[in-house]
Amino acid sequence: MHDVLTSRLSRRQALRLLAVPVLLSVLPGLAFAGAYDDYFSAVKLDNIKLVRSLLQRGFDPNTVEEERGETGLIIAVREDAGKVFDLLLNTKDVNLDARARNGDTALMMAAYKGRYDVAKALLDKGAEPNQTGWAALHYAAAVGNNQIVQLLLDHSAYIDAESPNQTTPIMMAARGGHILTVKLLLDEGADLTLKNGAGMTALDFARVGGFKDIVEGLTYRLKKAGKL
Incomplete structure (x- = not known):
């Protein structure tokens, strides 16, 4: 009887051990x-x-x-x-x-929200400013945040980055009526002659938005460059 009980207990202990893993x-x-x-x-x-x-x-x-x-x-x-x-x-x-x-991305979100401190922290950690399609520079330009625009450019953001429909950051700035951002991008070398998928340039966006100061400024720049 003792041997039978011992055998049963051993089997139970073995089953418990097998169940652990x-x-x-x-x-x-x-x-x-x-x-x-x-x-x-x-x-x-x-x-x-x-x-x-x-x-x-x-x-x-x-x-x-x-x-x-x-x-x-x-x-x-x-x-x-x-x-x-x-x-x-x-x-x-x-x-x-x-x-x-x-x-x-987190960087694009920071640019959209105008969070310079967050954008800088991400870039300092190695976040990539250039993405296929929409990029952080589009967002910073769209909200007219020159601090972040300059920060991104200083970290090698592509100034003429194209969205899925070929819209560039300067087109976004012109569309939003952000004249100082338009000027900053121009001074940094943005290409005014580029057109998006709908055939619109930054000048066209400014005209549609009714931003006369931007229209006049872009027209002057294009004429000065012999491109209008």
Whole structure:
């Protein structure tokens, strides 16, 4: 009887030992079952304590949110979550140039929001200013932020970058009526003769927008260059 009980106990112990590796393989998934929602909520609320805790437990900083296809870094810029942005910026293996579903990067978001400090921090860390299609310089020009325009140009941003329909940064500046940005881009060598997919130049955008000062300035520049 004693031998039978011993045999049964041995089998149970063996089964338990065999179950350990299986349980351990499942634990990470169980541990992060609710981490996805917790992470993105914490990023939006600038909850650095929770974000740091999740990252320390192995949560991937390049995980993408389903709604817009954005990473935590992009969301932190969009939501002005400064503490979480700093944390993610300095997190190992974070992808600075990850693109959301609409093509935006963290740098493009910073340019659009006029966040010079954020844009500079990203560039200093090695973020790429030149992207295929829309780029950060388009966004900075569109909102007329000369500080960021100059910052991007100083980091080798392509001045005549073309969007998917061949729209350039100076066209965006002219479209928005940002005369000082138009002047800055011109002084830095932007090409006024370029046309987008609809056949429009920066001068055409200024005319459509009714920005007379820009129209006059661009017309003068084109005539001076013998291109009008």
